[in-house]
Amino acid sequence: MPELPEVETVVSELRPKLKNKIIKEVRVLLPKMVAVGPETLPNLRKTDESVALNFAKTLKGKKITDVSRRAKMIIIDLAGKFAVLVHLKMTGQLIFLDKKHLDKQLRLFNIETYKPVRLPAKSTHVIIEFTDGSRLYYNDFRQFGYLKLVTDEELAGVAELSGFGPEPLDKIFTYREFEKLFKKRPNASVKPWLMDPTIIAGIGNIYSDEIAYYAKIRPTRPVKSLKESEKKLLFKGIKKILQDAVDHYGSSVGDFVRPSGDWGTYGLLHKVYGRSGEKCKRCGTIIKSLKFNGRTGSFCPKEQK
Numbered sequence: 338m339p340e341l342p343e344v345e346t347v348v349s350e351l352r353p354k355l356k357n358k359i360i361k362e363v364r365v366l367l368p369k370m371v372a373v374g375p376e377t378l379p380n381l382r383k384t385d386e387s388v389a390l391n392f393a394k395t396l397k398g399k400k401i402t403d404v405s406r407r408a409k410m411i412i413i414d415l416a417g418k419f420a421v422l423v424h425l426k427m428t429g430q431l432i433f434l435d436k437k438h439l440d441k442q443l444r445l446f447n448i449e450t451y452k453p454v455r456l457p458a459k460s461t462h463v464i465i466e467f468t469d470g471s472r473l474y475y476n477d478f479r480q481f482g483y484l485k486l487v488t489d490e491e492l493a494g495v496a497e498l499s500g501f502g503p504e505p506l507d508k509i510f511t512y513r514e515f516e517k518l519f520k521k522r523p524n525a526s527v528k529p530w531l532m533d534p535t536i537i538a539g540i541g542n543i544y545s546d547e548i549a550y551y552a553k554i555r556p557t558r559p560v561k562s563l564k565e566s567e568k569k570l571l572f573k574g575i576k577k578i579l580q581d582a583v584d585h586y587g588s589s590v591g592d593f594v595r596p597s598g599d600w601g602t603y604g605l606l607h608k609v610y611g612r613s614g615e616k617c618k619r620c621g622t623i624i625k626s627l628k629f630n631g632r633t634g635s636f637c638p639k640e641q642k
């Protein structure tokens with residue numbers, strides 16, 4: 338599932354590509370992947386052809402003015418009063434190809450045996466074509482993500498855009514701000530606490546493991562037991578690990594693909610996530626994984642106290 342570094346990668350790669358593009362045509366191949374209006378969509382939803390038609394018709398001729406992000410939501414701003422919200426959920430992919438590269442062969446899964454394909458693939462559900470012949474494809478293997486058309490006034494009412502904790506990479510997110518967050522859920526363990534989007538936005542399974550490793554803290558430790566020095570390391574870890582991951586275009590474990598069709602390379606640098614049973618890269622101890630609170634946390638049993 339894409340986390341902050343992956344969504345940030347999508348946004349920062351798409352912004353220069355999509356800015357000032359004019360939408361020529363929208364093809365919705367699977368109507369349930371699009372929506373109109375601010376309401377929250379259930380993961381399993383019904384197909385509504387008229388919504389898809391309305392979605393495509395409204396977008397036709399519109400110009401893109403900006404691409405931004407809040408938590409894990411991608412916001413494509415249009416000239417006039419509309420915006421398209423894209424949530425990748427589990428397996429969503431946004432891929433941009435210019436006119437010259439429409440027949441590019443892409444590997445949509447980071448699996449050795451996966452054969453490259455030309456888009457549209459089986460998992461392509463929406464195609465946005467621009468007047469210059471370039472295209473934006475929305476692929477989603479598990480079909481939990483969506484593209485949602487809203488008006489600027491409706492934006493404030495989108496539940497999936499509100500209730501989030503601070504953006505961890507923002508400059509205004511300082512240690513003083515971080516310290517205040519420990520009032521929330523003091524009995525929670527470090528991993529689920531880091532993953533709670535109402536506490537800090539955008540951290541999931543991968544980065545909570547990597548951050549806890551950086552801070553040398555067991556993912557199962559209650560946050561109220563953390564010493565001042567550990568809190569400081571945890572804060573440093575949040576900034577460092579997430580920024581490093583952004584600098585490496587995210588982690589392509591499974592099906593995260595950059596808009597260029599290339600993979601993020603941070604997965605190669607994971608210290609604990611997905612490495613259960615392997616040796617710790619720093620001390621050689623076998624990495625352990627533990628199920629708790631319905632999550633699996635991986636850690637170095639020697640270094641993480």
Ligand SMILES: [Zn+2]
Pocket residue numbers: 617618619620621622637639640
């Ligand atoms: Zn170790």
